[in-house]
Every structure is written in structure tokens, then in C-alpha cells.
Amino acid sequence: MSESNYPTAFGVFMAPFHKIGVSPTVLYERDLQIIELADSLGFQEAWLGEHHSGGHEPIGAPEMLLAAAAQRTKTIKLGTAVNSLPYHNPFLLAERLVTLDHLSRGRAIMGFGPGQLLSDAYMLGIDPTKQRDMMLEAAEVIVRLLRGETVTEKTDWFDLREAKLQVRPYSLPELDVVVAAVTSPSGPVTAGRLGVGMINLAATSPAAFGALRGHWKIAEDEAAKAGRTVSRRNWRLSAITHIAETEEQARKDCTHGFEEIWNYLAHISPLPASEKPDVEGMIDEAIESGSVLIGTPDTAIKKIRQLADQTGGFGSFIMTLTDFTDYERQRNAVTLWAEHVIPEFRGQLKPIREHNAWVRGNEWKAETMAAINAASEKYAAQQQPVSVN
Incomplete structure (x- = not known):
């Protein structure tokens, strides 16, 4: 596998999956602080989800929290992962994302999907069997609006009716748009037809992992039919992730909230x-099945290489953070990722290791001591009194 097929961009994603019983005010602040930390450590992207029920995922308006994050960060891109398109008028949602793009000075990413929680759709009176069709209808309109078109669509x-955004995106040539995928073909079909990016969630889980290669082929085939192109650089994979200094510590960290969060995930997802x-x-x-990535930085590096082999190459890997662990251990995982995983794939560690091996492999000490002794002797000679006849 060529190194060019490995991801060079990395991010954090918080659906979020929080334990029940903690103030949402505190949780919002912690999510924002994780984004600040990721920004300070050189991550390229941060993502927040949209959900409206269930209790564990309390962010209903991710673009609002991302607007707050924009004021507290410098370079990290800020994405919705994802806006559930059937829940929104497409014109109004496009306007909100354009506003975020301006507030962040071109750092907004619009991620979209059909909506995950059936309870959300139920509350809004939406037939879940129609959500994917509704997503495609809205996505086509939003992409046209973001590209400056006037849209009449019923x-x-x-x-x-003659809908046109009065404010264009800050980003040039256009705001980055990404569609979510897991196992269904609807994500890659939409990515190809519209020529947008794709983010595969839960990518290490058995069913999703098996679908990866087929998903990219679908996206390429649909793009060709539509006269568009898709780029692997704009393909993101995400997985539930926690790393620590040792395998044992990573497992121990996850005893904090694994049982509660996993039982919820099993209730709402495949x-x-x-x-x-026992926990x-x-x-x-979960580790043995591949459903989660829990271990050390070396574990993560190995898994990312496996994903690159499976897909043929992708552009970004996104850590899905959860309350499997407490807040401080999540911060530690993000720090370890920045210290060890990101530089491995961005080529930052190889020359340092090569230089270290080069210096250690040569006998520089004798020459250094000889130079020091020569300088000392020269100085001593210069201090000898000059004879006056």
C-alpha cells in the first residue's frame, strides 16, 4: 500500500454519546473544550451530530455549537455530522451553514444524512421509509443553492420559488459538503450524483467495514453517470475510538461508561x-469484533493501515469520542493521537527518526572531544607571556 493512500487529515467527532445524569450545560462546555484542544494540537476537523431524542445525544442544533467553537478556535474545520435533511427546510438550512462559514472564515463543512433515530422522525411526523428519498431531494437543492443557483422546486x-441565497459562502470555490454512509448504498449514491464528499461512520464495525470498497465503487459509478467526479481525498472514515498509554489502561478507562453507552447503541443501531x-x-x-478501536497509538496506526488496504485509500480519519471514558481520559486520548498517530501519517516522524539513527550510528564524540581539546590548547598557547629582549 502506497503511503499516498493513507489519510493525512484527522478529526474528532462527538455525536455526542454522553452518560445520562450530567448537566447538559456542562456537557456542551466539555464538547467545546475538546474541540479547542484538538485545534491547539493540530487536528484538521471537528464534527458534531444532530439528534432530538434519546437523552444520550443532546445536541439538536450542531451549527450553533460550532458557531461558538468558531470563536474559540483558529484553524480547525467545523462540520455537522450530520444535519438530518428531512427535518429541515433546505433553504433555511443552507442559510445557517453559510452563516457558520462566514463566522468561521471558511472553516464550515456541511455533513448531511437522512436521520438516524426513528424516535426523532416519529416526533416530527416523518415516515422513516421516505427519509432517504427526502434526503436526496433536499441535498440536490442545497448543493445548487450553495453553488449560487436560483432554485424553483416543489x-x-x-x-x-425562485429561491436564491442572498449571502454566498465564504469558502472558495465552494463550501465543503459531505454525505454520511454506514452500510446502505444511499450515501455513496448521493455522493456520486452530486459530486460531494462522503463520511463513513462506524467504519471498523464488521458490516460497515465490509461495505467500504463497494461504497467507493458506487460513488465513482454514480459520479460518472452524472458527469461529476469524486475524490478519495474527500472521503472520511470514522470509528468509535479510545486510546491510552497501554492496552490494559485503555480497557480500564472504558469501564467508566461502556455498558451504558453500548446498550444504548445496540438499541438504536445495527x-x-x-x-x-460483565463490562x-x-x-x-467489541474490540475483537472490530466494532470499536480501543488500544494504544500503535493499535490505531495498525487499524488505519488496515482501513487503507480495505478501501484502496481515503483522505481523513475521524475519532468518534464517547463517554465510554471520563472527560479527562478523552482529553488524554486526543493528546496521544496528536503526539503519535497524526505525525506518523503526515510524515513528520520519519526524518526525525532517520536523523537520530544517523547521529547515533557515527562516532562524533571523539571528534567533538578533539575539537574541544584543540580549542583549549590554542587558548593556553595564546596566554603564554611574550619574551622581551
Whole structure:
């Protein structure tokens, strides 16, 4: 596998999955502080999700928190992962993302999907069997609006008449747009038809991992049909991730909230429920199945290389952070990732290691001591009294 197929951009994603029983005010502040930390350590992207029920994922308006993050960060890009398009008038959502793009000086990314939680769709009176069609209808309109077009489009759930954004995105040539995918083909079909990026969530889980190569082929095929192109540099993979100094410490960290969060995930997603009698067994089972990436920086490096082999290459890897661990251990995981994983794939460590080996492999000490002695002798000679006849 060529190094050019490995990701060179990295990010953090918080759906978020928080434990029940903590003030949402505190949780919002912690999420923002994680984004600040990632920005200070050189991560390229930060993502927040949109959910409206369930309790564990309390962010209903990710673009609002990202606007706050924009004022507290310098370079990190800020993405919605993802806006659930069937829940929004496409014109108004496009306006909000353009506003975020200006507030962040061109750092906004619009991630979109059909909506994950059936409970959200139920509360909004939306038929879940229509959500993917609704997503595509809205996405086509939003992309046209963001590209400066005037749109007249009527469906059974929105009606736009000569709609045109009065404020264009700050980003040039256009605001970055990304569609979510897991196992269904709807994500790559949309990415290809619209010529936008793609983010595959839960990419290490067995079903999603198996779908990766096929997803990219679908995206390329659909792009060709539509006369568009897709780039692997704009393909992101994400997985539930926690790393620590040792494998044992990583597992220990996750006993904090793994059982609560995993049982919730098994209730709302294709991830399988565990029948293990204790949390340690649940953690081991999830690691062995590939459903989570839990271990050390070396574990993460190995897994990313496996993902590159499976896909043929992708552009960014996004850490999905959860309350498997407490807040301080999440911060530690982000720091370890910046110290060891990012520089491995961005080529920053190789020349340092080569120089270290080069210096250690040569006998510089004798020459250094000889130079010191020569300088000392020269100085001593210069101090000898001059004879006067």
C-alpha cells in the first residue's frame, strides 16, 4: 500500500454519546473544550451530530455549537455530522451553514444524512421509509443553492420559488459538503450524483467495514453517470475510538461508561447487543469484533493501515469520542493521537527518526572531544607571556 493512500487529515467527532445524569450545560462546555484542544494540537476537523431524542445525544442544533467553537478556535474545520435533511427546510438550512462559514472564515463543512433515530422522525411526523428519498431531494437543492443557483422546486414537503441565497459562502470555490454512509448504498449514491464528499461512520464495525470498497465503487459509478467526479481525498472514515498509554489502561478507562453507552447503541443501531455478564467481557467482545478501536497509538496506526488496504485509500480519519471514558481520559486520548498517530501519517516522524539513527550510528564524540581539546590548547598557547629582549 502506497503511503499516498493513507489519510493525512484527522478529526474528532462527538455525536455526542454522553452518560445520562450530567448537566447538559456542562456537557456542551466539555464538547467545546475538546474541540479547542484538538485545534491547539493540530487536528484538521471537528464534527458534531444532530439528534432530538434519546437523552444520550443532546445536541439538536450542531451549527450553533460550532458557531461558538468558531470563536474559540483558529484553524480547525467545523462540520455537522450530520444535519438530518428531512427535518429541515433546505433553504433555511443552507442559510445557517453559510452563516457558520462566514463566522468561521471558511472553516464550515456541511455533513448531511437522512436521520438516524426513528424516535426523532416519529416526533416530527416523518415516515422513516421516505427519509432517504427526502434526503436526496433536499441535498440536490442545497448543493445548487450553495453553488449560487436560483432554485424553483416543489415536493410533497417543501416548496421553493425562485429561491436564491442572498449571502454566498465564504469558502472558495465552494463550501465543503459531505454525505454520511454506514452500510446502505444511499450515501455513496448521493455522493456520486452530486459530486460531494462522503463520511463513513462506524467504519471498523464488521458490516460497515465490509461495505467500504463497494461504497467507493458506487460513488465513482454514480459520479460518472452524472458527469461529476469524486475524490478519495474527500472521503472520511470514522470509528468509535479510545486510546491510552497501554492496552490494559485503555480497557480500564472504558469501564467508566461502556455498558451504558453500548446498550444504548445496540438499541438504536445495527451494533449487536452483548450477552457478556460483565463490562470487561463486553469491552473485549467489541474490540475483537472490530466494532470499536480501543488500544494504544500503535493499535490505531495498525487499524488505519488496515482501513487503507480495505478501501484502496481515503483522505481523513475521524475519532468518534464517547463517554465510554471520563472527560479527562478523552482529553488524554486526543493528546496521544496528536503526539503519535497524526505525525506518523503526515510524515513528520520519519526524518526525525532517520536523523537520530544517523547521529547515533557515527562516532562524533571523539571528534567533538578533539575539537574541544584543540580549542583549549590554542587558548593556553595564546596566554603564554611574550619574551622581551
